[in-house]
Amino acid sequence: MPGFFTSIFQWISGLFFSKQAEIAVVGLQASGKTSFVNVITSGQWSEDVVPTVAFNFRKIRKGNVTMKIWDVAGQPKFRSMWERYCNGVDAIVFVVDSVDHDKFNTARFELHQLLGQPTLVGVPLLVLGNKNDLDGHVPVKELIRNLQLDKISDRPVSCYSCSMKSQHNLDIVLQWLAGRSH
Numbered sequence: 379m380p381g382f383f384t385s386i387f388q389w390i391s392g393l394f395f396s397k398q399a400e401i402a403v404v405g406l407q408a409s410g411k412t413s414f415v416n417v418i419t420s421g422q423w424s425e426d427v428v429p430t431v432a433f434n435f436r437k438i439r440k441g442n443v444t445m446k447i448w449d450v451a452g453q454p455k456f457r458s459m460w461e462r463y464c465n466g467v468d469a470i471v472f473v474v475d476s477v478d479h480d481k482f483n484t485a486r487f488e489l490h491q492l493l494g495q496p497t498l499v500g501v502p503l504l505v506l507g508n509k510n511d512l513d514g515h516v517p518v519k520e521l522i523r524n525l526q527l528d529k530i531s532d533r534p535v536s537c538y539s540c541s542m543k544s545q546h547n548l549d550i551v552l553q554w555l556a557g558r559s560h
């Protein structure tokens with residue numbers, strides 16, 4: 379019976395205190411965007427993820443926060459779509475494969491190109507250095523340097539090292555996202 383009253387209380391407080399956050403997840407192909415969305419949605423890690431074509435849309439509820447998430451494809455032919463999905467969101471999540479050193483230059487170029495769009499001025503940015511379960515991953519400090527995140531001054535910027543596979547740091551990532559809700 380106490381469980382019943384707790385559920386009723388949670389339902390009622392959800393009605394009065396519910397918040398929303400709309401989030402766009404972008405980054406180069408195979409950086410782990412879909413894995414990120416899968417893990418935070420279902421808590422399930424899987425090696426078998428197919429490359430995204432165009433985009434996936436997911437809606438999830440974490441506590442009293444409902445998140446609408448655009449998981450946008452990262453292959454070159456889809457990158458011109460990123461701006462459209464980032465326009466009007468509460469946060470942009472840019473996922474980087476922190477082991478794939480050869481792609482840091484391209485990631486930096488695409489990120490700064492995106493942030494240079496007049497429609498996206500001021501939108502908060504979260505950069506995730508993913509795959510830190512693997513040897514050779516770069517730490518946050520190096521990622522900040524490689525992606526020139528210190529040159530971004532027109533919006534709040536955060537950067538975390540994480541792993542979708544081990545779920546390392548996903549708690550602080552979710553906290554950061556919940557902090558963008560309104």
Ligand SMILES: Nc1nc2c(ncn2[C@@H]2O[C@H](COP(=O)(O)OP(=O)(O)OP(=O)(O)O)[C@@H](O)[C@H]2O)c(=O)[nH]1
Pocket residue numbers: 405406407408409410411412413414424425426427428429430431450451452453473508509510511512540541542543544
């Ligand atoms: N070891 C490890 N592998 C990961 C991690 N996250 C994702 N992967 C793997 O990286 C590959 C690409 O993951 P996806 O989630 O499909 O990447 P994506 O960014 O959505 O790729 P596109 O949809 O093509 O843009 C898959 O084989 C995943 O299993 C991680 O944290 N650690």
Ligand SMILES: [Mg+2]
Pocket residue numbers: 411412413428429430449450451452
């Ligand atoms: Mg994908």
